Amino acid sequence: MNIEGMRVMGIDPGLTRCGLSVVQAGRGRAILPVSVGVVRTPSDKDLTERLLRLSVAAKEWMDDYSPDVVAIERVFERGQVSTVMQTAHVVGVLVLAAAERDIPVYMYTPSEVKKAISGNGRADKKQMTTMITRILGLTEPPKPADAADALALAVCHCWRAPAIVRMDATGLGLGAKTSGVRGRGTVLNSNVPSTS
Amino acid sequence: MNIEGMRVMGIDPGLTRCGLSVVQAGRGRAILPVSVGVVRTPSDKDLTERLLRLSVAAKEWMDDYSPDVVAIERVFERGQVSTVMQTAHVVGVLVLAAAERDIPVYMYTPSEVKKAISGNGRADKKQMTTMITRILGLTEPPKPADAADALALAVCHCWRAPAIVRMDATGLGLGAKTSGVRGRGTVLNSNVPSTS
Numbered sequence: 001m002n003i004e005g006m007r008v009m010g011i012d013p014g015l016t017r018c019g020l021s022v023v024q025a026g027r028g029r030a031i032l033p034v035s036v037g038v039v040r041t042p043s044d045k046d047l048t049e050r051l052l053r054l055s056v057a058a059k060e061w062m063d064d065y066s067p068d069v070v071a072i073e074r075v076f077e078r079g080q081v082s083t084v085m086q087t088a089h090v091v092g093v094l095v096l097a098a099a100e101r102d103i104p105v106y107m108y109t110p111s112e113v114k115k116a117i118s119g120n121g122r123a124d125k126k127q128m129t130t131m132i133t134r135i136l137g138l139t140e141p142p143k144p145a146d147a148a149d150a151l152a153l154a155v156c157h158c159w160r161a162p163a164i165v166r167m168d169a170t171g172l173g174l175g176a177k178t179s180g181v182r183g184r185g186t187v188l189n190s191n192v193p194s195t196s
Numbered sequence: 197m198n199i200e201g202m203r204v205m206g207i208d209p210g211l212t213r214c215g216l217s218v219v220q221a222g223r224g225r226a227i228l229p230v231s232v233g234v235v236r237t238p239s240d241k242d243l244t245e246r247l248l249r250l251s252v253a254a255k256e257w258m259d260d261y262s263p264d265v266v267a268i269e270r271v272f273e274r275g276q277v278s279t280v281m282q283t284a285h286v287v288g289v290l291v292l293a294a295a296e297r298d299i300p301v302y303m304y305t306p307s308e309v310k311k312a313i314s315g316n317g318r319a320d321k322k323q324m325t326t327m328i329t330r331i332l333g334l335t336e337p338p339k340p341a342d343a344a345d346a347l348a349l350a351v352c353h354c355w356r357a358p359a360i361v362r363m364d365a366t367g368l369g370l371g372a373k374t375s376g377v378r379g380r381g382t383v384l385n386s387n388v389p390s391t392s
Contacts, residue, residue, distance in 0.1 A: 048295035055292055075281055085271055088281050092288030096251055099244035 003161050009067035010154025012146045015086040019150030022065040025158045033136040036147045058097045070098045071157035074107040116156040205263035206350025208342045211282040215346030218261040221354045229332040232343045247289050254293045266294045267353035270303040312352040
């Protein structure tokens, strides 16, 4: 499948800092950076207010950049319980924003992203930032870490999308039943990106 | 504080079955049932589609019944990881629906609800259903369990609201900083219910 021109929005979800990015697939494995940023919400505000702000920001990005697909980090039960739950609330709000626009959503674990970008599922932050800077031909490393992570998610999806689509086409692919499958993105919406 | 007339929407969040209820505070501890129901989403649909359906349903309830406040069950890391995360995604979507309508949201743990309703934080489902049926003067027990749980959350908030408001007024109350406080609802939006 030719994915040239496909626009992917990568999201590193978080309540305090949420990394947002958009990239566009070029020829072969080339990927063009389109935009990257971090949305912050103040920790002294209520959860309601913070989720609302994140939702508004994500919707603005989706409406401004019209991504064909959203790639978002899968939340794990790791770290402080309250932080994990907050991040999971954020993911719900972000997935809803995509659903309302009929944009398919794929989730990737951190190790899937690291492996796709660096070949090593345990790559550290510095290695990841170096690779992302090189892959996208950036003049300087993206900062903060949430911005780099958001770009890495988008790049990860670009490189995995052809395989995902092939598997869908052969009936081996990703449906709702395969949501536990590792090693390639888990589709959350069975619409295949329709570009090209 | 007189909360008579206050309308509370109680929500037992879940991706497969989500209990929704609305009650209205009467005189003293009296509470009038207004509506109860369960929204189901098919497990063979994508997460995006299921969150969208729940969001639409919750918004319809909020617009139809105009609750002054939403009481929702706090999600814990208990049970299967994927189920907990899905429920946390649902909570994000529901809190967002309230935030978009400027409706304050309070969260209660299951044991807080059980204690408020039955005096026993470890009451079983049967005891809870019996109490809720009696408190609301229902002719028969609400079914399924998600419906009863949604009503219990709404009743729990009605009975706790006066204390919460008093604490807010004395500066001992619930701000964003007190989100870890147990034994009374955790406010997620510092607007105090403005009815009566």
